[in-house]
Amino acid sequence: MLTTERKKTILELLARDGRVLAADLAAAFGTSEDTIRRDLRELAAEGLLQRVHGGALPASSAVAPFAQRRSIESSAKRNIGRAAAAMIAPGQIVIIDGGTTSAELVKHLPLSLAATVVTHSPTVAVALVDHPSIDVIMIGGRLYKHSVVNVGAAAIEAMSHIHADIYFMGVTGLHLTEGLSTGDMEEAYIKRALSARAAETVVLASMDKLNAASRYAIGDVTLANTVIVEAQADAAITQALQAKGISVVRA
Template sequence: MKAERQNIILDILNKEKKIIAKDISTKLNVSEDTIRRDLNELDEKGLLKRVHSGAIKRGPKAVDFSIREDVNIEEKIRLAKKAVKYIKPDSVILIDGGTTNYQLIKQIPKDFSCIIITNSIPIISLLKYYPNIKVLSLGGFLHKQSLVNIGYETIKQLESIHADVYFMGISHIDSEIGITIVTLEECQTKQKMIEVSSEVISMVTKDKLETVSNFVVGKTGIITNLVLDD
């Protein structure tokens, strides 16, 4: 029955992160056209993301920063403790939004000296407690959900900057499609941040692995160091 078949598809997707229509049709002994119709219906319901050969798992829904802040908090802290070693004294650090990047700032010693450039309002507020860190705040249009400044003005300001390292917040990452994000403006801002940085480091929680959204920031190869939990 269709309902049972679609539940099996979702169970396989949750375990394997992605599915191939041809393989599922063989496994369930139905035609590929039947599986494609199932995948299209499940995509319309927002239960998976349809791609050419099959489907992949959707990542976490875009919600307000304040709601995301405490989600998977222990995992985010573990990632931040691993990633803080990449912040070198007196270097120029570019860091954008995200609740994991927010936790990274909390791992920096209070007497640390460097320059941090950011478009994240919560991170700017947190950095006031670090007397030896110079902070350059990037302007632009405020994305109210993520609390980051994005768009033309942000990109224009980045043209006069070269950072030693860029800590890029990631919403969705897939081994084939790459790094994706919900809005075009955020995508373009991240692309510029990558362009003006020598290295790109990203911390990724497990719920974001092998998921995809609408706008492609770039392939996974643009990341110099990918920090994952054990």
């Protein structure tokens, strides 16, 4: 079998099964695991999959620059944002992550809401300027331009003094065995630190995030207390999340 044909088949198997193992592929193709690992490396370099120990997972498609992602109209993200906003009660201290789905969340906060929002996203902070009863605490640090959020040691130190009621986390990958992930190492550190400062972590996960993985692990999927998904999200995934004790909200 030609290399191009083998790679095409690998991607088809990955789309069908949600995971491929190098040893199984080598046996199926009658080739060495070294050859399969080379195929996986090359496919990963093209952004077509995410390599993990022993094989590969679907790569998250949610890795485009922020401006490009923001320009894409998505009713799913609006619905997820609306459902997330409805979870916020007056008087709460709420941490809101960066990202395009978080931007939709902020749009659905009523002007009458009295609450405190902690964020490391300049975009979220500016969007709340006209909310008269929302106090905004801005976490500073080095600006990670891809997601337009502040990261680094200064940001982690600042958030160590916060006790929040709820944290709305954005991810680029949510996989049942590989957990929650994102495309930048420092951003993964920040998300773990924010989750540790909140009584409840709610993950916002449109369908392009489900059963996908990115390079840097945030933590096990059980780091989430609740996951908000699209109405048509795969029942097998949502049931598996619920089996792990995670609440699932369909939006």
